[in-house]
Amino acid sequence: MTGAAAPRLQARLMLGLMLAPPLLWLFALIVLPHVDLAVLSFRERLGPGEYGRSLEQYRTFFGEPLYWHVFVRTAVMSAIATLLTLLMAFPVAWTIAKLARGRLGALLLVVCLLPFWVSETVRTLGWMILLRESGVLPQLLYHLGLTAAPVELLYHDATILVGLVYTSLLFMVVPLVNSFESLDNSLIEAAYDLGASGFAILREIVIPHAKPGITAGCIVVFMLTLGNYLTPNLLGGKNSQWFTEQIYTQFITRFNWEQGAAFGFLLLALSTAMVWLGLKLSGQRFGDVMRRA
Amino acid sequence: MIPSLPSPRWLKATTLLYLGGFLLFLFLPLVTVGVFAFNDAEYPAPPWHGFTLDWFLGNEASGRVGLFRDEELLGSLWTSFVVACWVTVLSVAIGTLNAFLMERGRFRGREALSLLMLVPLVVPGVILGISILAFASRIAELVNDLAGLELEFLRPGLPLVVLGQFSYIAAIATVTISARLKRFDRTLEEAALNLGASRAAVLRTITLPYLRPAMIGSAAIAFLMSFENFNTTLMLVGSDAPLTIMMYGRMREGATPVLNAVSLFLMVASALLALTLMRRGERRDA
Amino acid sequence: MSAAAPAAADLEVRAVVKRFADHTAVDSLTFSVTRGSFFSILGPSGCGKTTLLRMIAGFIQPDDGDIVIGGRSMAGVGPNRRPVNMVFQQLALFPMMSVGENVAFGLARRGVPRAERLRRAEAMLERVGLGGAGGKRVDEMSGGQRQRVAIARSLVLEPTLLLLDEPLGALDLKLREHMKIELKQLQAAFGTTFVYITHDQSEALVLSDHVAVMNRGRFEQLGTPQELYYAPATAFVAGFVGANNRIPGRVTAAEGAIAEVVTAGGWTVRARMSAPLAAGAAAEAFVRPEVASLGRSPGELPPGQPAHVGLVESLLFDGANSAVLLRERATRFEFRIALPQTGRYADLKVGEPVHFSFDPERAVCYAAPAA
Numbered sequence: 001m002t003g004a005a006a007p008r009l010q011a012r013l014m015l016g017l018m019l020a021p022p023l024l025w026l027f028a029l030i031v032l033p034h035v036d037l038a039v040l041s042f043r044e045r046l047g048p049g050e051y052g053r054s055l056e057q058y059r060t061f062f063g064e065p066l067y068w069h070v071f072v073r074t075a076v077m078s079a080i081a082t083l084l085t086l087l088m089a090f091p092v093a094w095t096i097a098k099l100a101r102g103r104l105g106a107l108l109l110v111v112c113l114l115p116f117w118v119s120e121t122v123r124t125l126g127w128m129i130l131l132r133e134s135g136v137l138p139q140l141l142y143h144l145g146l147t148a149a150p151v152e153l154l155y156h157d158a159t160i161l162v163g164l165v166y167t168s169l170l171f172m173v174v175p176l177v178n179s180f181e182s183l184d185n186s187l188i189e190a191a192y193d194l195g196a197s198g199f200a201i202l203r204e205i206v207i208p209h210a211k212p213g214i215t216a217g218c219i220v221v222f223m224l225t226l227g228n229y230l231t232p233n234l235l236g237g238k239n240s241q242w243f244t245e246q247i248y249t250q251f252i253t254r255f256n257w258e259q260g261a262a263f264g265f266l267l268l269a270l271s272t273a274m275v276w277l278g279l280k281l282s283g284q285r286f287g288d289v290m291r292r293a
Numbered sequence: 294m295i296p297s298l299p300s301p302r303w304l305k306a307t308t309l310l311y312l313g314g315f316l317l318f319l320f321l322p323l324v325t326v327g328v329f330a331f332n333d334a335e336y337p338a339p340p341w342h343g344f345t346l347d348w349f350l351g352n353e354a355s356g357r358v359g360l361f362r363d364e365e366l367l368g369s370l371w372t373s374f375v376v377a378c379w380v381t382v383l384s385v386a387i388g389t390l391n392a393f394l395m396e397r398g399r400f401r402g403r404e405a406l407s408l409l410m411l412v413p414l415v416v417p418g419v420i421l422g423i424s425i426l427a428f429a430s431r432i433a434e435l436v437n438d439l440a441g442l443e444l445e446f447l448r449p450g451l452p453l454v455v456l457g458q459f460s461y462i463a464a465i466a467t468v469t470i471s472a473r474l475k476r477f478d479r480t481l482e483e484a485a486l487n488l489g490a491s492r493a494a495v496l497r498t499i500t501l502p503y504l505r506p507a508m509i510g511s512a513a514i515a516f517l518m519s520f521e522n523f524n525t526t527l528m529l530v531g532s533d534a535p536l537t538i539m540m541y542g543r544m545r546e547g548a549t550p551v552l553n554a555v556s557l558f559l560m561v562a563s564a565l566l567a568l569t570l571m572r573r574g575e576r577r578d579a
Numbered sequence: 580m581s582a583a584a585p586a587a588a589d590l591e592v593r594a595v596v597k598r599f600a601d602h603t604a605v606d607s608l609t610f611s612v613t614r615g616s617f618f619s620i621l622g623p624s625g626c627g628k629t630t631l632l633r634m635i636a637g638f639i640q641p642d643d644g645d646i647v648i649g650g651r652s653m654a655g656v657g658p659n660r661r662p663v664n665m666v667f668q669q670l671a672l673f674p675m676m677s678v679g680e681n682v683a684f685g686l687a688r689r690g691v692p693r694a695e696r697l698r699r700a701e702a703m704l705e706r707v708g709l710g711g712a713g714g715k716r717v718d719e720m721s722g723g724q725r726q727r728v729a730i731a732r733s734l735v736l737e738p739t740l741l742l743l744d745e746p747l748g749a750l751d752l753k754l755r756e757h758m759k760i761e762l763k764q765l766q767a768a769f770g771t772t773f774v775y776i777t778h779d780q781s782e783a784l785v786l787s788d789h790v791a792v793m794n795r796g797r798f799e800q801l802g803t804p805q806e807l808y809y810a811p812a813t814a815f816v817a818g819f820v821g822a823n824n825r826i827p828g829r830v831t832a833a834e835g836a837i838a839e840v841v842t843a844g845g846w847t848v849r850a851r852m853s854a855p856l857a858a859g860a861a862a863e864a865f866v867r868p869e870v871a872s873l874g875r876s877p878g879e880l881p882p883g884q885p886a887h888v889g890l891v892e893s894l895l896f897d898g899a900n901s902a903v904l905l906r907e908r909a910t911r912f913e914f915r916i917a918l919p920q921t922g923r924y925a926d927l928k929v930g931e932p933v934h935f936s937f938d939p940e941r942a943v944c945y946a947a948p949a950a
Binding site for chain 3: 186187189195196197205208
């Protein structure tokens with residue numbers, strides 16, 4: 001050996017080579033495009049091929065009630081869908097993690113995850129066949145004499161919520177099951193032994209323990225719901241008024257990229273704010289939560 | 294609550310009832326889709342007109358174009374398959390590399406980088422799509438202005454679809470593979486080195502075989518996620534539509550049961566994939 | 580506290596049975612535990628002691644028999660309604676709460692007002708030597724301190740019975756020795772009846788007023804630590820409690836209470852029979868290492884005992900517990916003898932021939948357990 005410099009140089013070269021692909025991925029596909037999107041959103045077309053900086057796109061958003069109504073509506077509906085998903089998934093996840101024993105629990109989990117191996121398009125098709133006026137449920141209700149004529153079950157807000165909850169369940173069940181499984185049964189037994197009721201155990205032991213899982217599930221579900229296009233568009237029809245549709249319209253239909261970029265940025269800001277809020281409220285760290293989900 | 298604590302009968306009954314309702318909710322849409330693939334009618338709706346295989350096998354002559362004669366649909370299936378293969382290979386490769394960098398690497402900014410790798414998971418797919426679309430177009434314009442070259446792959450089309458899906462599926466693969474590498478007992482590697490194996494041999498014979506289940510698992514997830522992806526793809530797609538986009542277009546127009554047929558085909562394929570993976574998993578446990 | 584004195588029983592277990600799919604975990608057990616005593620159930624893992632404890636706590640229902648605590652039958656009484664609290668194996672302290680909240684948890688469930696329960700929790704922490712630690716997080720406590728928090732959390736509810744499920748198992752050796760003493764002092768200070776299960780015979784002997792040795796769902800023997808040590812009732816107890824030389828063989832002759840047992844290799848030893856054995860019966864003789872004497876010449880051995888000759892195999896130095904491992908010269912049978920603390924035999928060499936003997940009255944033999 002002439003010195004330690006050569007191997008060290010080799011190691012640095014190696015590290016550099018290994019770092020290149022992830023850096024390329026993160027910067028070329030994530031960081032720079034988003035910076036570019038931000039720049040784009042602050043641009044205004046003055047004439048053909050002539051651009052200037054301005055807040056015009058954001059002014060349009062706040063000036064036009066339709067836009068921010070849709071924005072607020074999307075946020076509220078997403079929050080409701082997230083809450084409903086949590087309520088529906090909680091008992092199922094508990095059953096899988098704590099009540100079903102051994103293979104039965106594993107089997108139940110697989111059964112619950114199975115529908116999510118099929119694309120959202122197929123699942124939405126199923127709901128459309130079930131719910132539209134000529135579809136299975138309205139016809140069934142009509143033939144049972146529960147309704148005087150077949151009713152249209154598509155294109156309501158409730159329909160959109162059903163579709164969104166259905167699509168999101170997986171992302172809630174899995175983190176909940178994981179956090180319930182990591183809860184030592186002896187903690188529950190100890191609480192019970194010390195006189196706690198079922199409700200007290202839920203409030204004092206289960207929920208505080210599962211908080212990271214609940215947060216992770218809620219963040220992911222909220223974000224996916226907010227960014228969903230297919231389900232509100234197909235199940236809500238003209239009444240869906242989902243913000244992603246506005247982005248699509250600006251970008252693809254009207255080719256107004258500046259306006260679309262501003263809308264995209266607003267959606268991203270909302271999504272990020274909710275993630276941040278969720279983390280703050282539950283006192284979690286971003287990295288821990290995402291790895292858990 | 295848990296089996297060792299007494300629970301009232303009504304609670305057990307309610308739990309079972311709820312579970313039944315939940316499973317019904319989960320499977321009703323899928324069963325409906327499957328059943329109406331065989332209905333002898335022009336639209337996937339009740340009443341039941343009798344059993345037919347037209348929506349799989351029918352041709353122009355019979356007036357019903359079945360799945361296996363529908364060139365457009367088969368073409369989009371193939372497009373989805375090709376895109377998914379690319380995304381899978383790229384994602385697993387970079388996911389494995391990232392796992393080693395994050396779990397083993399010692400360099401400044403590692404923590405920040407590992408957090409940055411999670412960011413794609415919280416960016417809505419639509420926004421990933423438009424940002425990549427806008428950025429790619431800008432570069433294409435720039436190259437066109439400066440060098441007079443037309444870089445076709447930076448315009449909406451399959452290469453951009455692959456990149457767009459890869460941008461966040463790579464993050465999923467990274468998380469999955471890192472999680473397994475983190476649990477790896479490094480004394481196994483030390484033992485192998487101690488027994489005279491070279492570093493390359495240790496990687497090949499000890500570490501990668503240990504990671505293989507996670508790599509296979511994330512490959513399956515990547516393939517599936519790519520196949521199912523809609524939001525990002527919608528923004529980046531060009532003239533060749535992958536299956537989800539094609540189906541979406543037809544669903545808006547009011548589709549024939551051929552869509553049910555292709556859906557059933559996908560369900561069967563997914564179920565087979567799931568079963569294969571589970572059998573692998575079980576053999577490993579045994 | 581003597582076993583003979585009639586005293587109120589806090590726990591009575593009557594013919595309790597618990598079967599699982601393939602085996603009987605607890606096989607018709609009947610015993611009672613005197614008020615204020617420290618009662619241990621000692622047995623190897625899988626002997627059914629955890630099942631028994633969980634039945635007393637109410638987490639498992641017995642298939643048959645009855646459990647009576649403080650004079651009341653516990654049939655149909657849920658675990659949260661029993662006057663019993665449990666210290667779990669991994670302690671099961673609630674990580675989401677502070678130490679003080681852990682101790683006050685049970686009081687809160689009983690509806691004790693906040694100020695009152697905090698005061699009582701603090702007073703209890705004081706009594707277990709953790710005064711002022713109420714605001715700390717559970718993971719800030721050391722292993723021994725957690726132990727005390729777990730006990731305080733239960734004792735603050737003033738249970739009739741405190742059940743302890745191998746709580747020292749997770750501690751390292753040094754701390755375990757320390758906690759043994761502390762646990763005994765705590766029990767003496769509070770006067771609560773403790774039922775303790777363990778697989779560690781030293782814990783059971785040091786801590787308990789009474790010990791039950793459990794094997795395959797049954798009690799092999801129930802008695803004071805001294806009785807178990809000096810008068811083991813069965814071969815299992817002799818082998819499980821304390822160190823022992825186990826010498827399997829066949830009875831060749833019996834005179835009075837003393838039997839002559841010959842090993843397969845042909846070594847003859849003499850031992851007291853715990854029950855009459857016929858000549859030819861398969862038997863196991865047990866000789867404690869401290870019962871045997873050692874000498875460099877036959878003259879150094881106590882007179883009147885049958886003398887044997889062995890070769891030193893190895894010296895096992897362990898301070899006051901030092902011993903020498905011999906092999907009987909003719910048959911190579913391994914035999915362990917405790918070294919006197921005078922250090923007289925510290926210079927023994929491996930391979931050196933030595934003489935040894937033991938009093939047949941202080942060696943015991945039993946019929947060999949059926950395989």
